[in-house]
Amino acid sequence: MNQNNGKWSVRMFFDSSHTNTPEHLDVKWAPMLSLTNLRSISRVRLFRFLLGLTLMFLIIMGSYILPWDRKGLLFTPTPLQLRTLVVPTSTAAVEVSPENDLIDTRLLVKIIRHKLDYAPRKLPDEKDVIEMDSHLFSVIPRHFLPSLKSPCWYEEFSGEASTNPYRGNHFTPRSKSFKAVCDHLRIDFHHHLYHRDGKQFRVRCLPYFYIIGQPKCGTTDLFQRLLLHPEVKFNTMKEPHWWTRKRFGFIHFKDGFVESFPVQDYLDLFDLAAHNIQAGSSGNPSGDHSALQLITGESSASTMWDNQAWSYLHSSEEDTEPAFLTQDFIHTVQPSAKIIVLLRDPVERLYSDYLYFTMANKSAEDFHLKVVESVQLFQSCLSEMTLRFCAYDTSLYYAMPVRLTLGMYIVFLLDWLTVFHREQILVLRLEDYAANLKGTFKKVFDFLSLVDQSCGSSCRIVDKPVRLVEGEDNKRLTVP
Numbered sequence: 385m386n387q388n389n390g391k392w393s394v395r396m397f398f399d400s401s402h403t404n405t406p407e408h409l410d411v412k413w414a415p416m417l418s419l420t421n422l423r424s425i426s427r428v429r430l431f432r433f434l435l436g437l438t439l440m441f442l443i444i445m446g447s448y449i450l451p452w453d454r455k456g457l458l459f460t461p462t463p464l465q466l467r468t469l470v471v472p473t474s475t476a477a478v479e480v481s482p483e484n485d486l487i488d489t490r491l492l493v494k495i496i497r498h499k500l501d502y503a504p505r506k507l508p509d510e511k512d513v514i515e516m517d518s519h520l521f522s523v524i525p526r527h528f529l530p531s532l533k534s535p536c537w538y539e540e541f542s543g544e545a546s547t548n549p550y551r552g553n554h555f556t557p558r559s560k561s562f563k564a565v566c567d568h569l570r571i572d573f574h575h576h577l578y579h580r581d582g583k584q585f586r587v588r589c590l591p592y593f594y595i596i597g598q599p600k601c602g603t604t605d606l607f608q609r610l611l612l613h614p615e616v617k618f619n620t621m622k623e624p625h626w627w628t629r630k631r632f633g634f635i636h637f638k639d640g641f642v643e644s645f646p647v648q649d650y651l652d653l654f655d656l657a658a659h660n661i662q663a664g665s666s667g668n669p670s671g672d673h674s675a676l677q678l679i680t681g682e683s684s685a686s687t688m689w690d691n692q693a694w695s696y697l698h699s700s701e702e703d704t705e706p707a708f709l710t711q712d713f714i715h716t717v718q719p720s721a722k723i724i725v726l727l728r729d730p731v732e733r734l735y736s737d738y739l740y741f742t743m744a745n746k747s748a749e750d751f752h753l754k755v756v757e758s759v760q761l762f763q764s765c766l767s768e769m770t771l772r773f774c775a776y777d778t779s780l781y782y783a784m785p786v787r788l789t790l791g792m793y794i795v796f797l798l799d800w801l802t803v804f805h806r807e808q809i810l811v812l813r814l815e816d817y818a819a820n821l822k823g824t825f826k827k828v829f830d831f832l833s834l835v836d837q838s839c840g841s842s843c844r845i846v847d848k849p850v851r852l853v854e855g856e857d858n859k860r861l862t863v864p
Contacts, residue, residue, distance in 0.1 A: 504802050505772065508708055513716045516708055520631075523647050524590070524717050533677050533833075534592045534661055535718055538578060538585040545574055549586075553652050554630070554645045561620045562653065569655055576659050587662040589654045592679035593722035593832060594714070596800075597688030598790055600736040601728040602814045605850050607683040609825070612845045615677055615834050617657035623684045626650040627710050632693040637778075641696070654680050679832065687714075688725060689789075689796045695778035705773050715803040722832060723804055728814040730791030738786050751786075758784040771795060821846040 514521045528535040543549060550556065550566035557563075578585040595603050610616050629635065630645035657680035664675015687710055694706040714721055728736075738751050761783050765774040774780060775795040781787070800809060810831045817824045825846055829836045 505705070505709075505799055506707075507802060508712055510716055513708065513712050517631075517713060520647050520713065520717065523651075531676060532661060534589050534657070534679050535720070536587055536589040536658060536661060539588045541577060541584045541586045549573055550652060553649045554643065555621065555624065555649055555653065559621050565620050565656055566652070569659065576662060578662075587658040588651050589658045589661065589680060590651070590718055591654065591681045591721070593681040593724060594687060595681065595683035595685075595724045595726065597685045597725060597796075598727060598733065598793065599685045599787075600733050600740060601685075601726045602817055602850065603683050603685050603726050606724070606726055606812075606817070606828075609821075609845050610681070610828070613829075613834060615674075615679060617660055617678050617680045619653035619656070619680065619682060621653055622682075623686070624650065624653055624682060625684045625686050625690075627714060628684065628686045628690040629693060632697060634693060634696070637692050637696070638782075653682070679834075688800070689775075691776050692778045692781070694776075705770065706776055709799060711800050711803050721804070721808065723800065723809045724828070724831070725797065725800075725809065725811045726814060726817065727793050727811065730793065733791055734786060734788065737790070741787075754785040755788070758786050758788040762788055772799075818850040821850065 523539075525537050528537050541549070548570055550570060553566065555562050556566055576586065578587070595606060597603065604622065607618070607622050611618050624630065626645060629637070631647065631650070633641045633644040635642050657678060661675055661678050664678065691706050691709055694708060698707075734755070735751065738754065739746060742750075761780060762774060765777060765780050769777070771792075772795055775789050775792050781789060797809075797811070810827065812824060812827070826836060828834075
């Protein structure tokens with residue numbers, strides 16, 4: 385970013401020659417014109433369209449200015465108008481025929497260029513964040529144990545010796561592995577309690593770091609490799625999706641409200657790590673305090689972008705940008721949290737996403753038509769609303785047959801930077817991750833202040849090829 389006359393210019397993601405990126409933010413932008421995963425389905429028309437789609441992403445993510453010191457509407461509406469396209473409130477697909485599947489890219493570029501003024505989102509007051517979820521902030525203290533690296537504290541436990549502390553946890557019926565961990569921890573749970581002044585206390589911990597996204601960008605591979613580090617103690621559930629969904633009572637938004645998962649259930653996910661940390665904090669004759677450096681984390685790939693619960697709980701404000709985002713709550717609870725973001729060429733991410741979530745009848749033609757329809761719906765939204773509004777809008781999200789807006793990384797990343805400092809966010813590129821695991825994990829270890837385990841006795845962290853959960857991604861598709 386270059387500061388010039390009070391404005392910040394965001395470079396396009398493919399500008400690798402730019403060297404003035406803030407030194408505290410380790411960002412590597414994706415080369416967005418790579419279409420290696422689409423070679424098997426390339427046809428002249430499909431390639432021409434995807435090239436236009438890529439151009440759209442480039443403009444959306446790179447061609448606007450950040451005037452941090454100015455007030456005003458974010459991504460102001462443009463006087464240019466596209467032909468009217470009604471965004472349906474249901475997920476019913478809109479018919480797209482070969483005759484109307486072309487997109488006026490030049491007009492779209494003009495519209496986006498009229499939305500050049502970018503001011504940071506209006507941050508909610510801390511007291512308003514706390515009032516939005518007073519129970520959360522009554523359970524988690526404002527200060528953590530100073531001798532520990534992880535954000536941990538003592539919580540009073542009032543149960544009897546026969547009490548099962550995990551009875552009623554909402555995660556256990558949905559995860560056999562977590563239920564097994566709870567059954568194991570329950571056996572000697574009361575031996576881990578700390579006694580003082582006639583009261584019993586248990587150690588509670590939050591994640592030291594969060595892998596927040598994006599979907600289909602390699603977060604599963606990163607999560608599983610970090611599990612191999614001796615100083616990292618994960619919960620058994622990679623993606624609890626608690627901050628974005630379950631704390632509001634949603635598991636799958638299409639199913640509506642189910643039941644709220646209280647914060648105590650979320651904290652139970654990290655009890656195994658808490659027990660290991662407590663064992664070290666109690667001290668031992670050998671003077672080995674390595675347990676004090678143990679950390680834990682979680683990897684819900686919805687954390688970076690998913691704010692759909694806001695639309696469900698505040699439907700009267702559905703025509704406005706969300707006033708509260710997930711990061712507002714995480715930052716208020718845990719101002720020193722470490723954030724890891726793994727990104728991928730957005731066109732390839734979208735294609736992988738389509739292959740993974742489409743259950744049947746996958747084809748190049750079907751993908752093409754679904755993307756055309758999604759871009760048309762996005763154009764319609766952008767012609768009247770702000771870019772941030774369209775990126776978060778739930779009605780638009782469900783109207784699109786593919787998850788187009790998840791590739792608008794810059795919108796989400798800049799919103800995270802409104803609450804977290806640059807040095808708290810590590811942004812990695814999947815292409816570099818796959819090509820240079822050892823170098824990437826050195827950055828990750830440095831970022832998390834972990835002992836470098838990329839070689840030596842723990843070479844296994846980097847000695848296996850990158851594993852991407854792509855579903856049918858590696859199967860060739862044929863155009864009918």
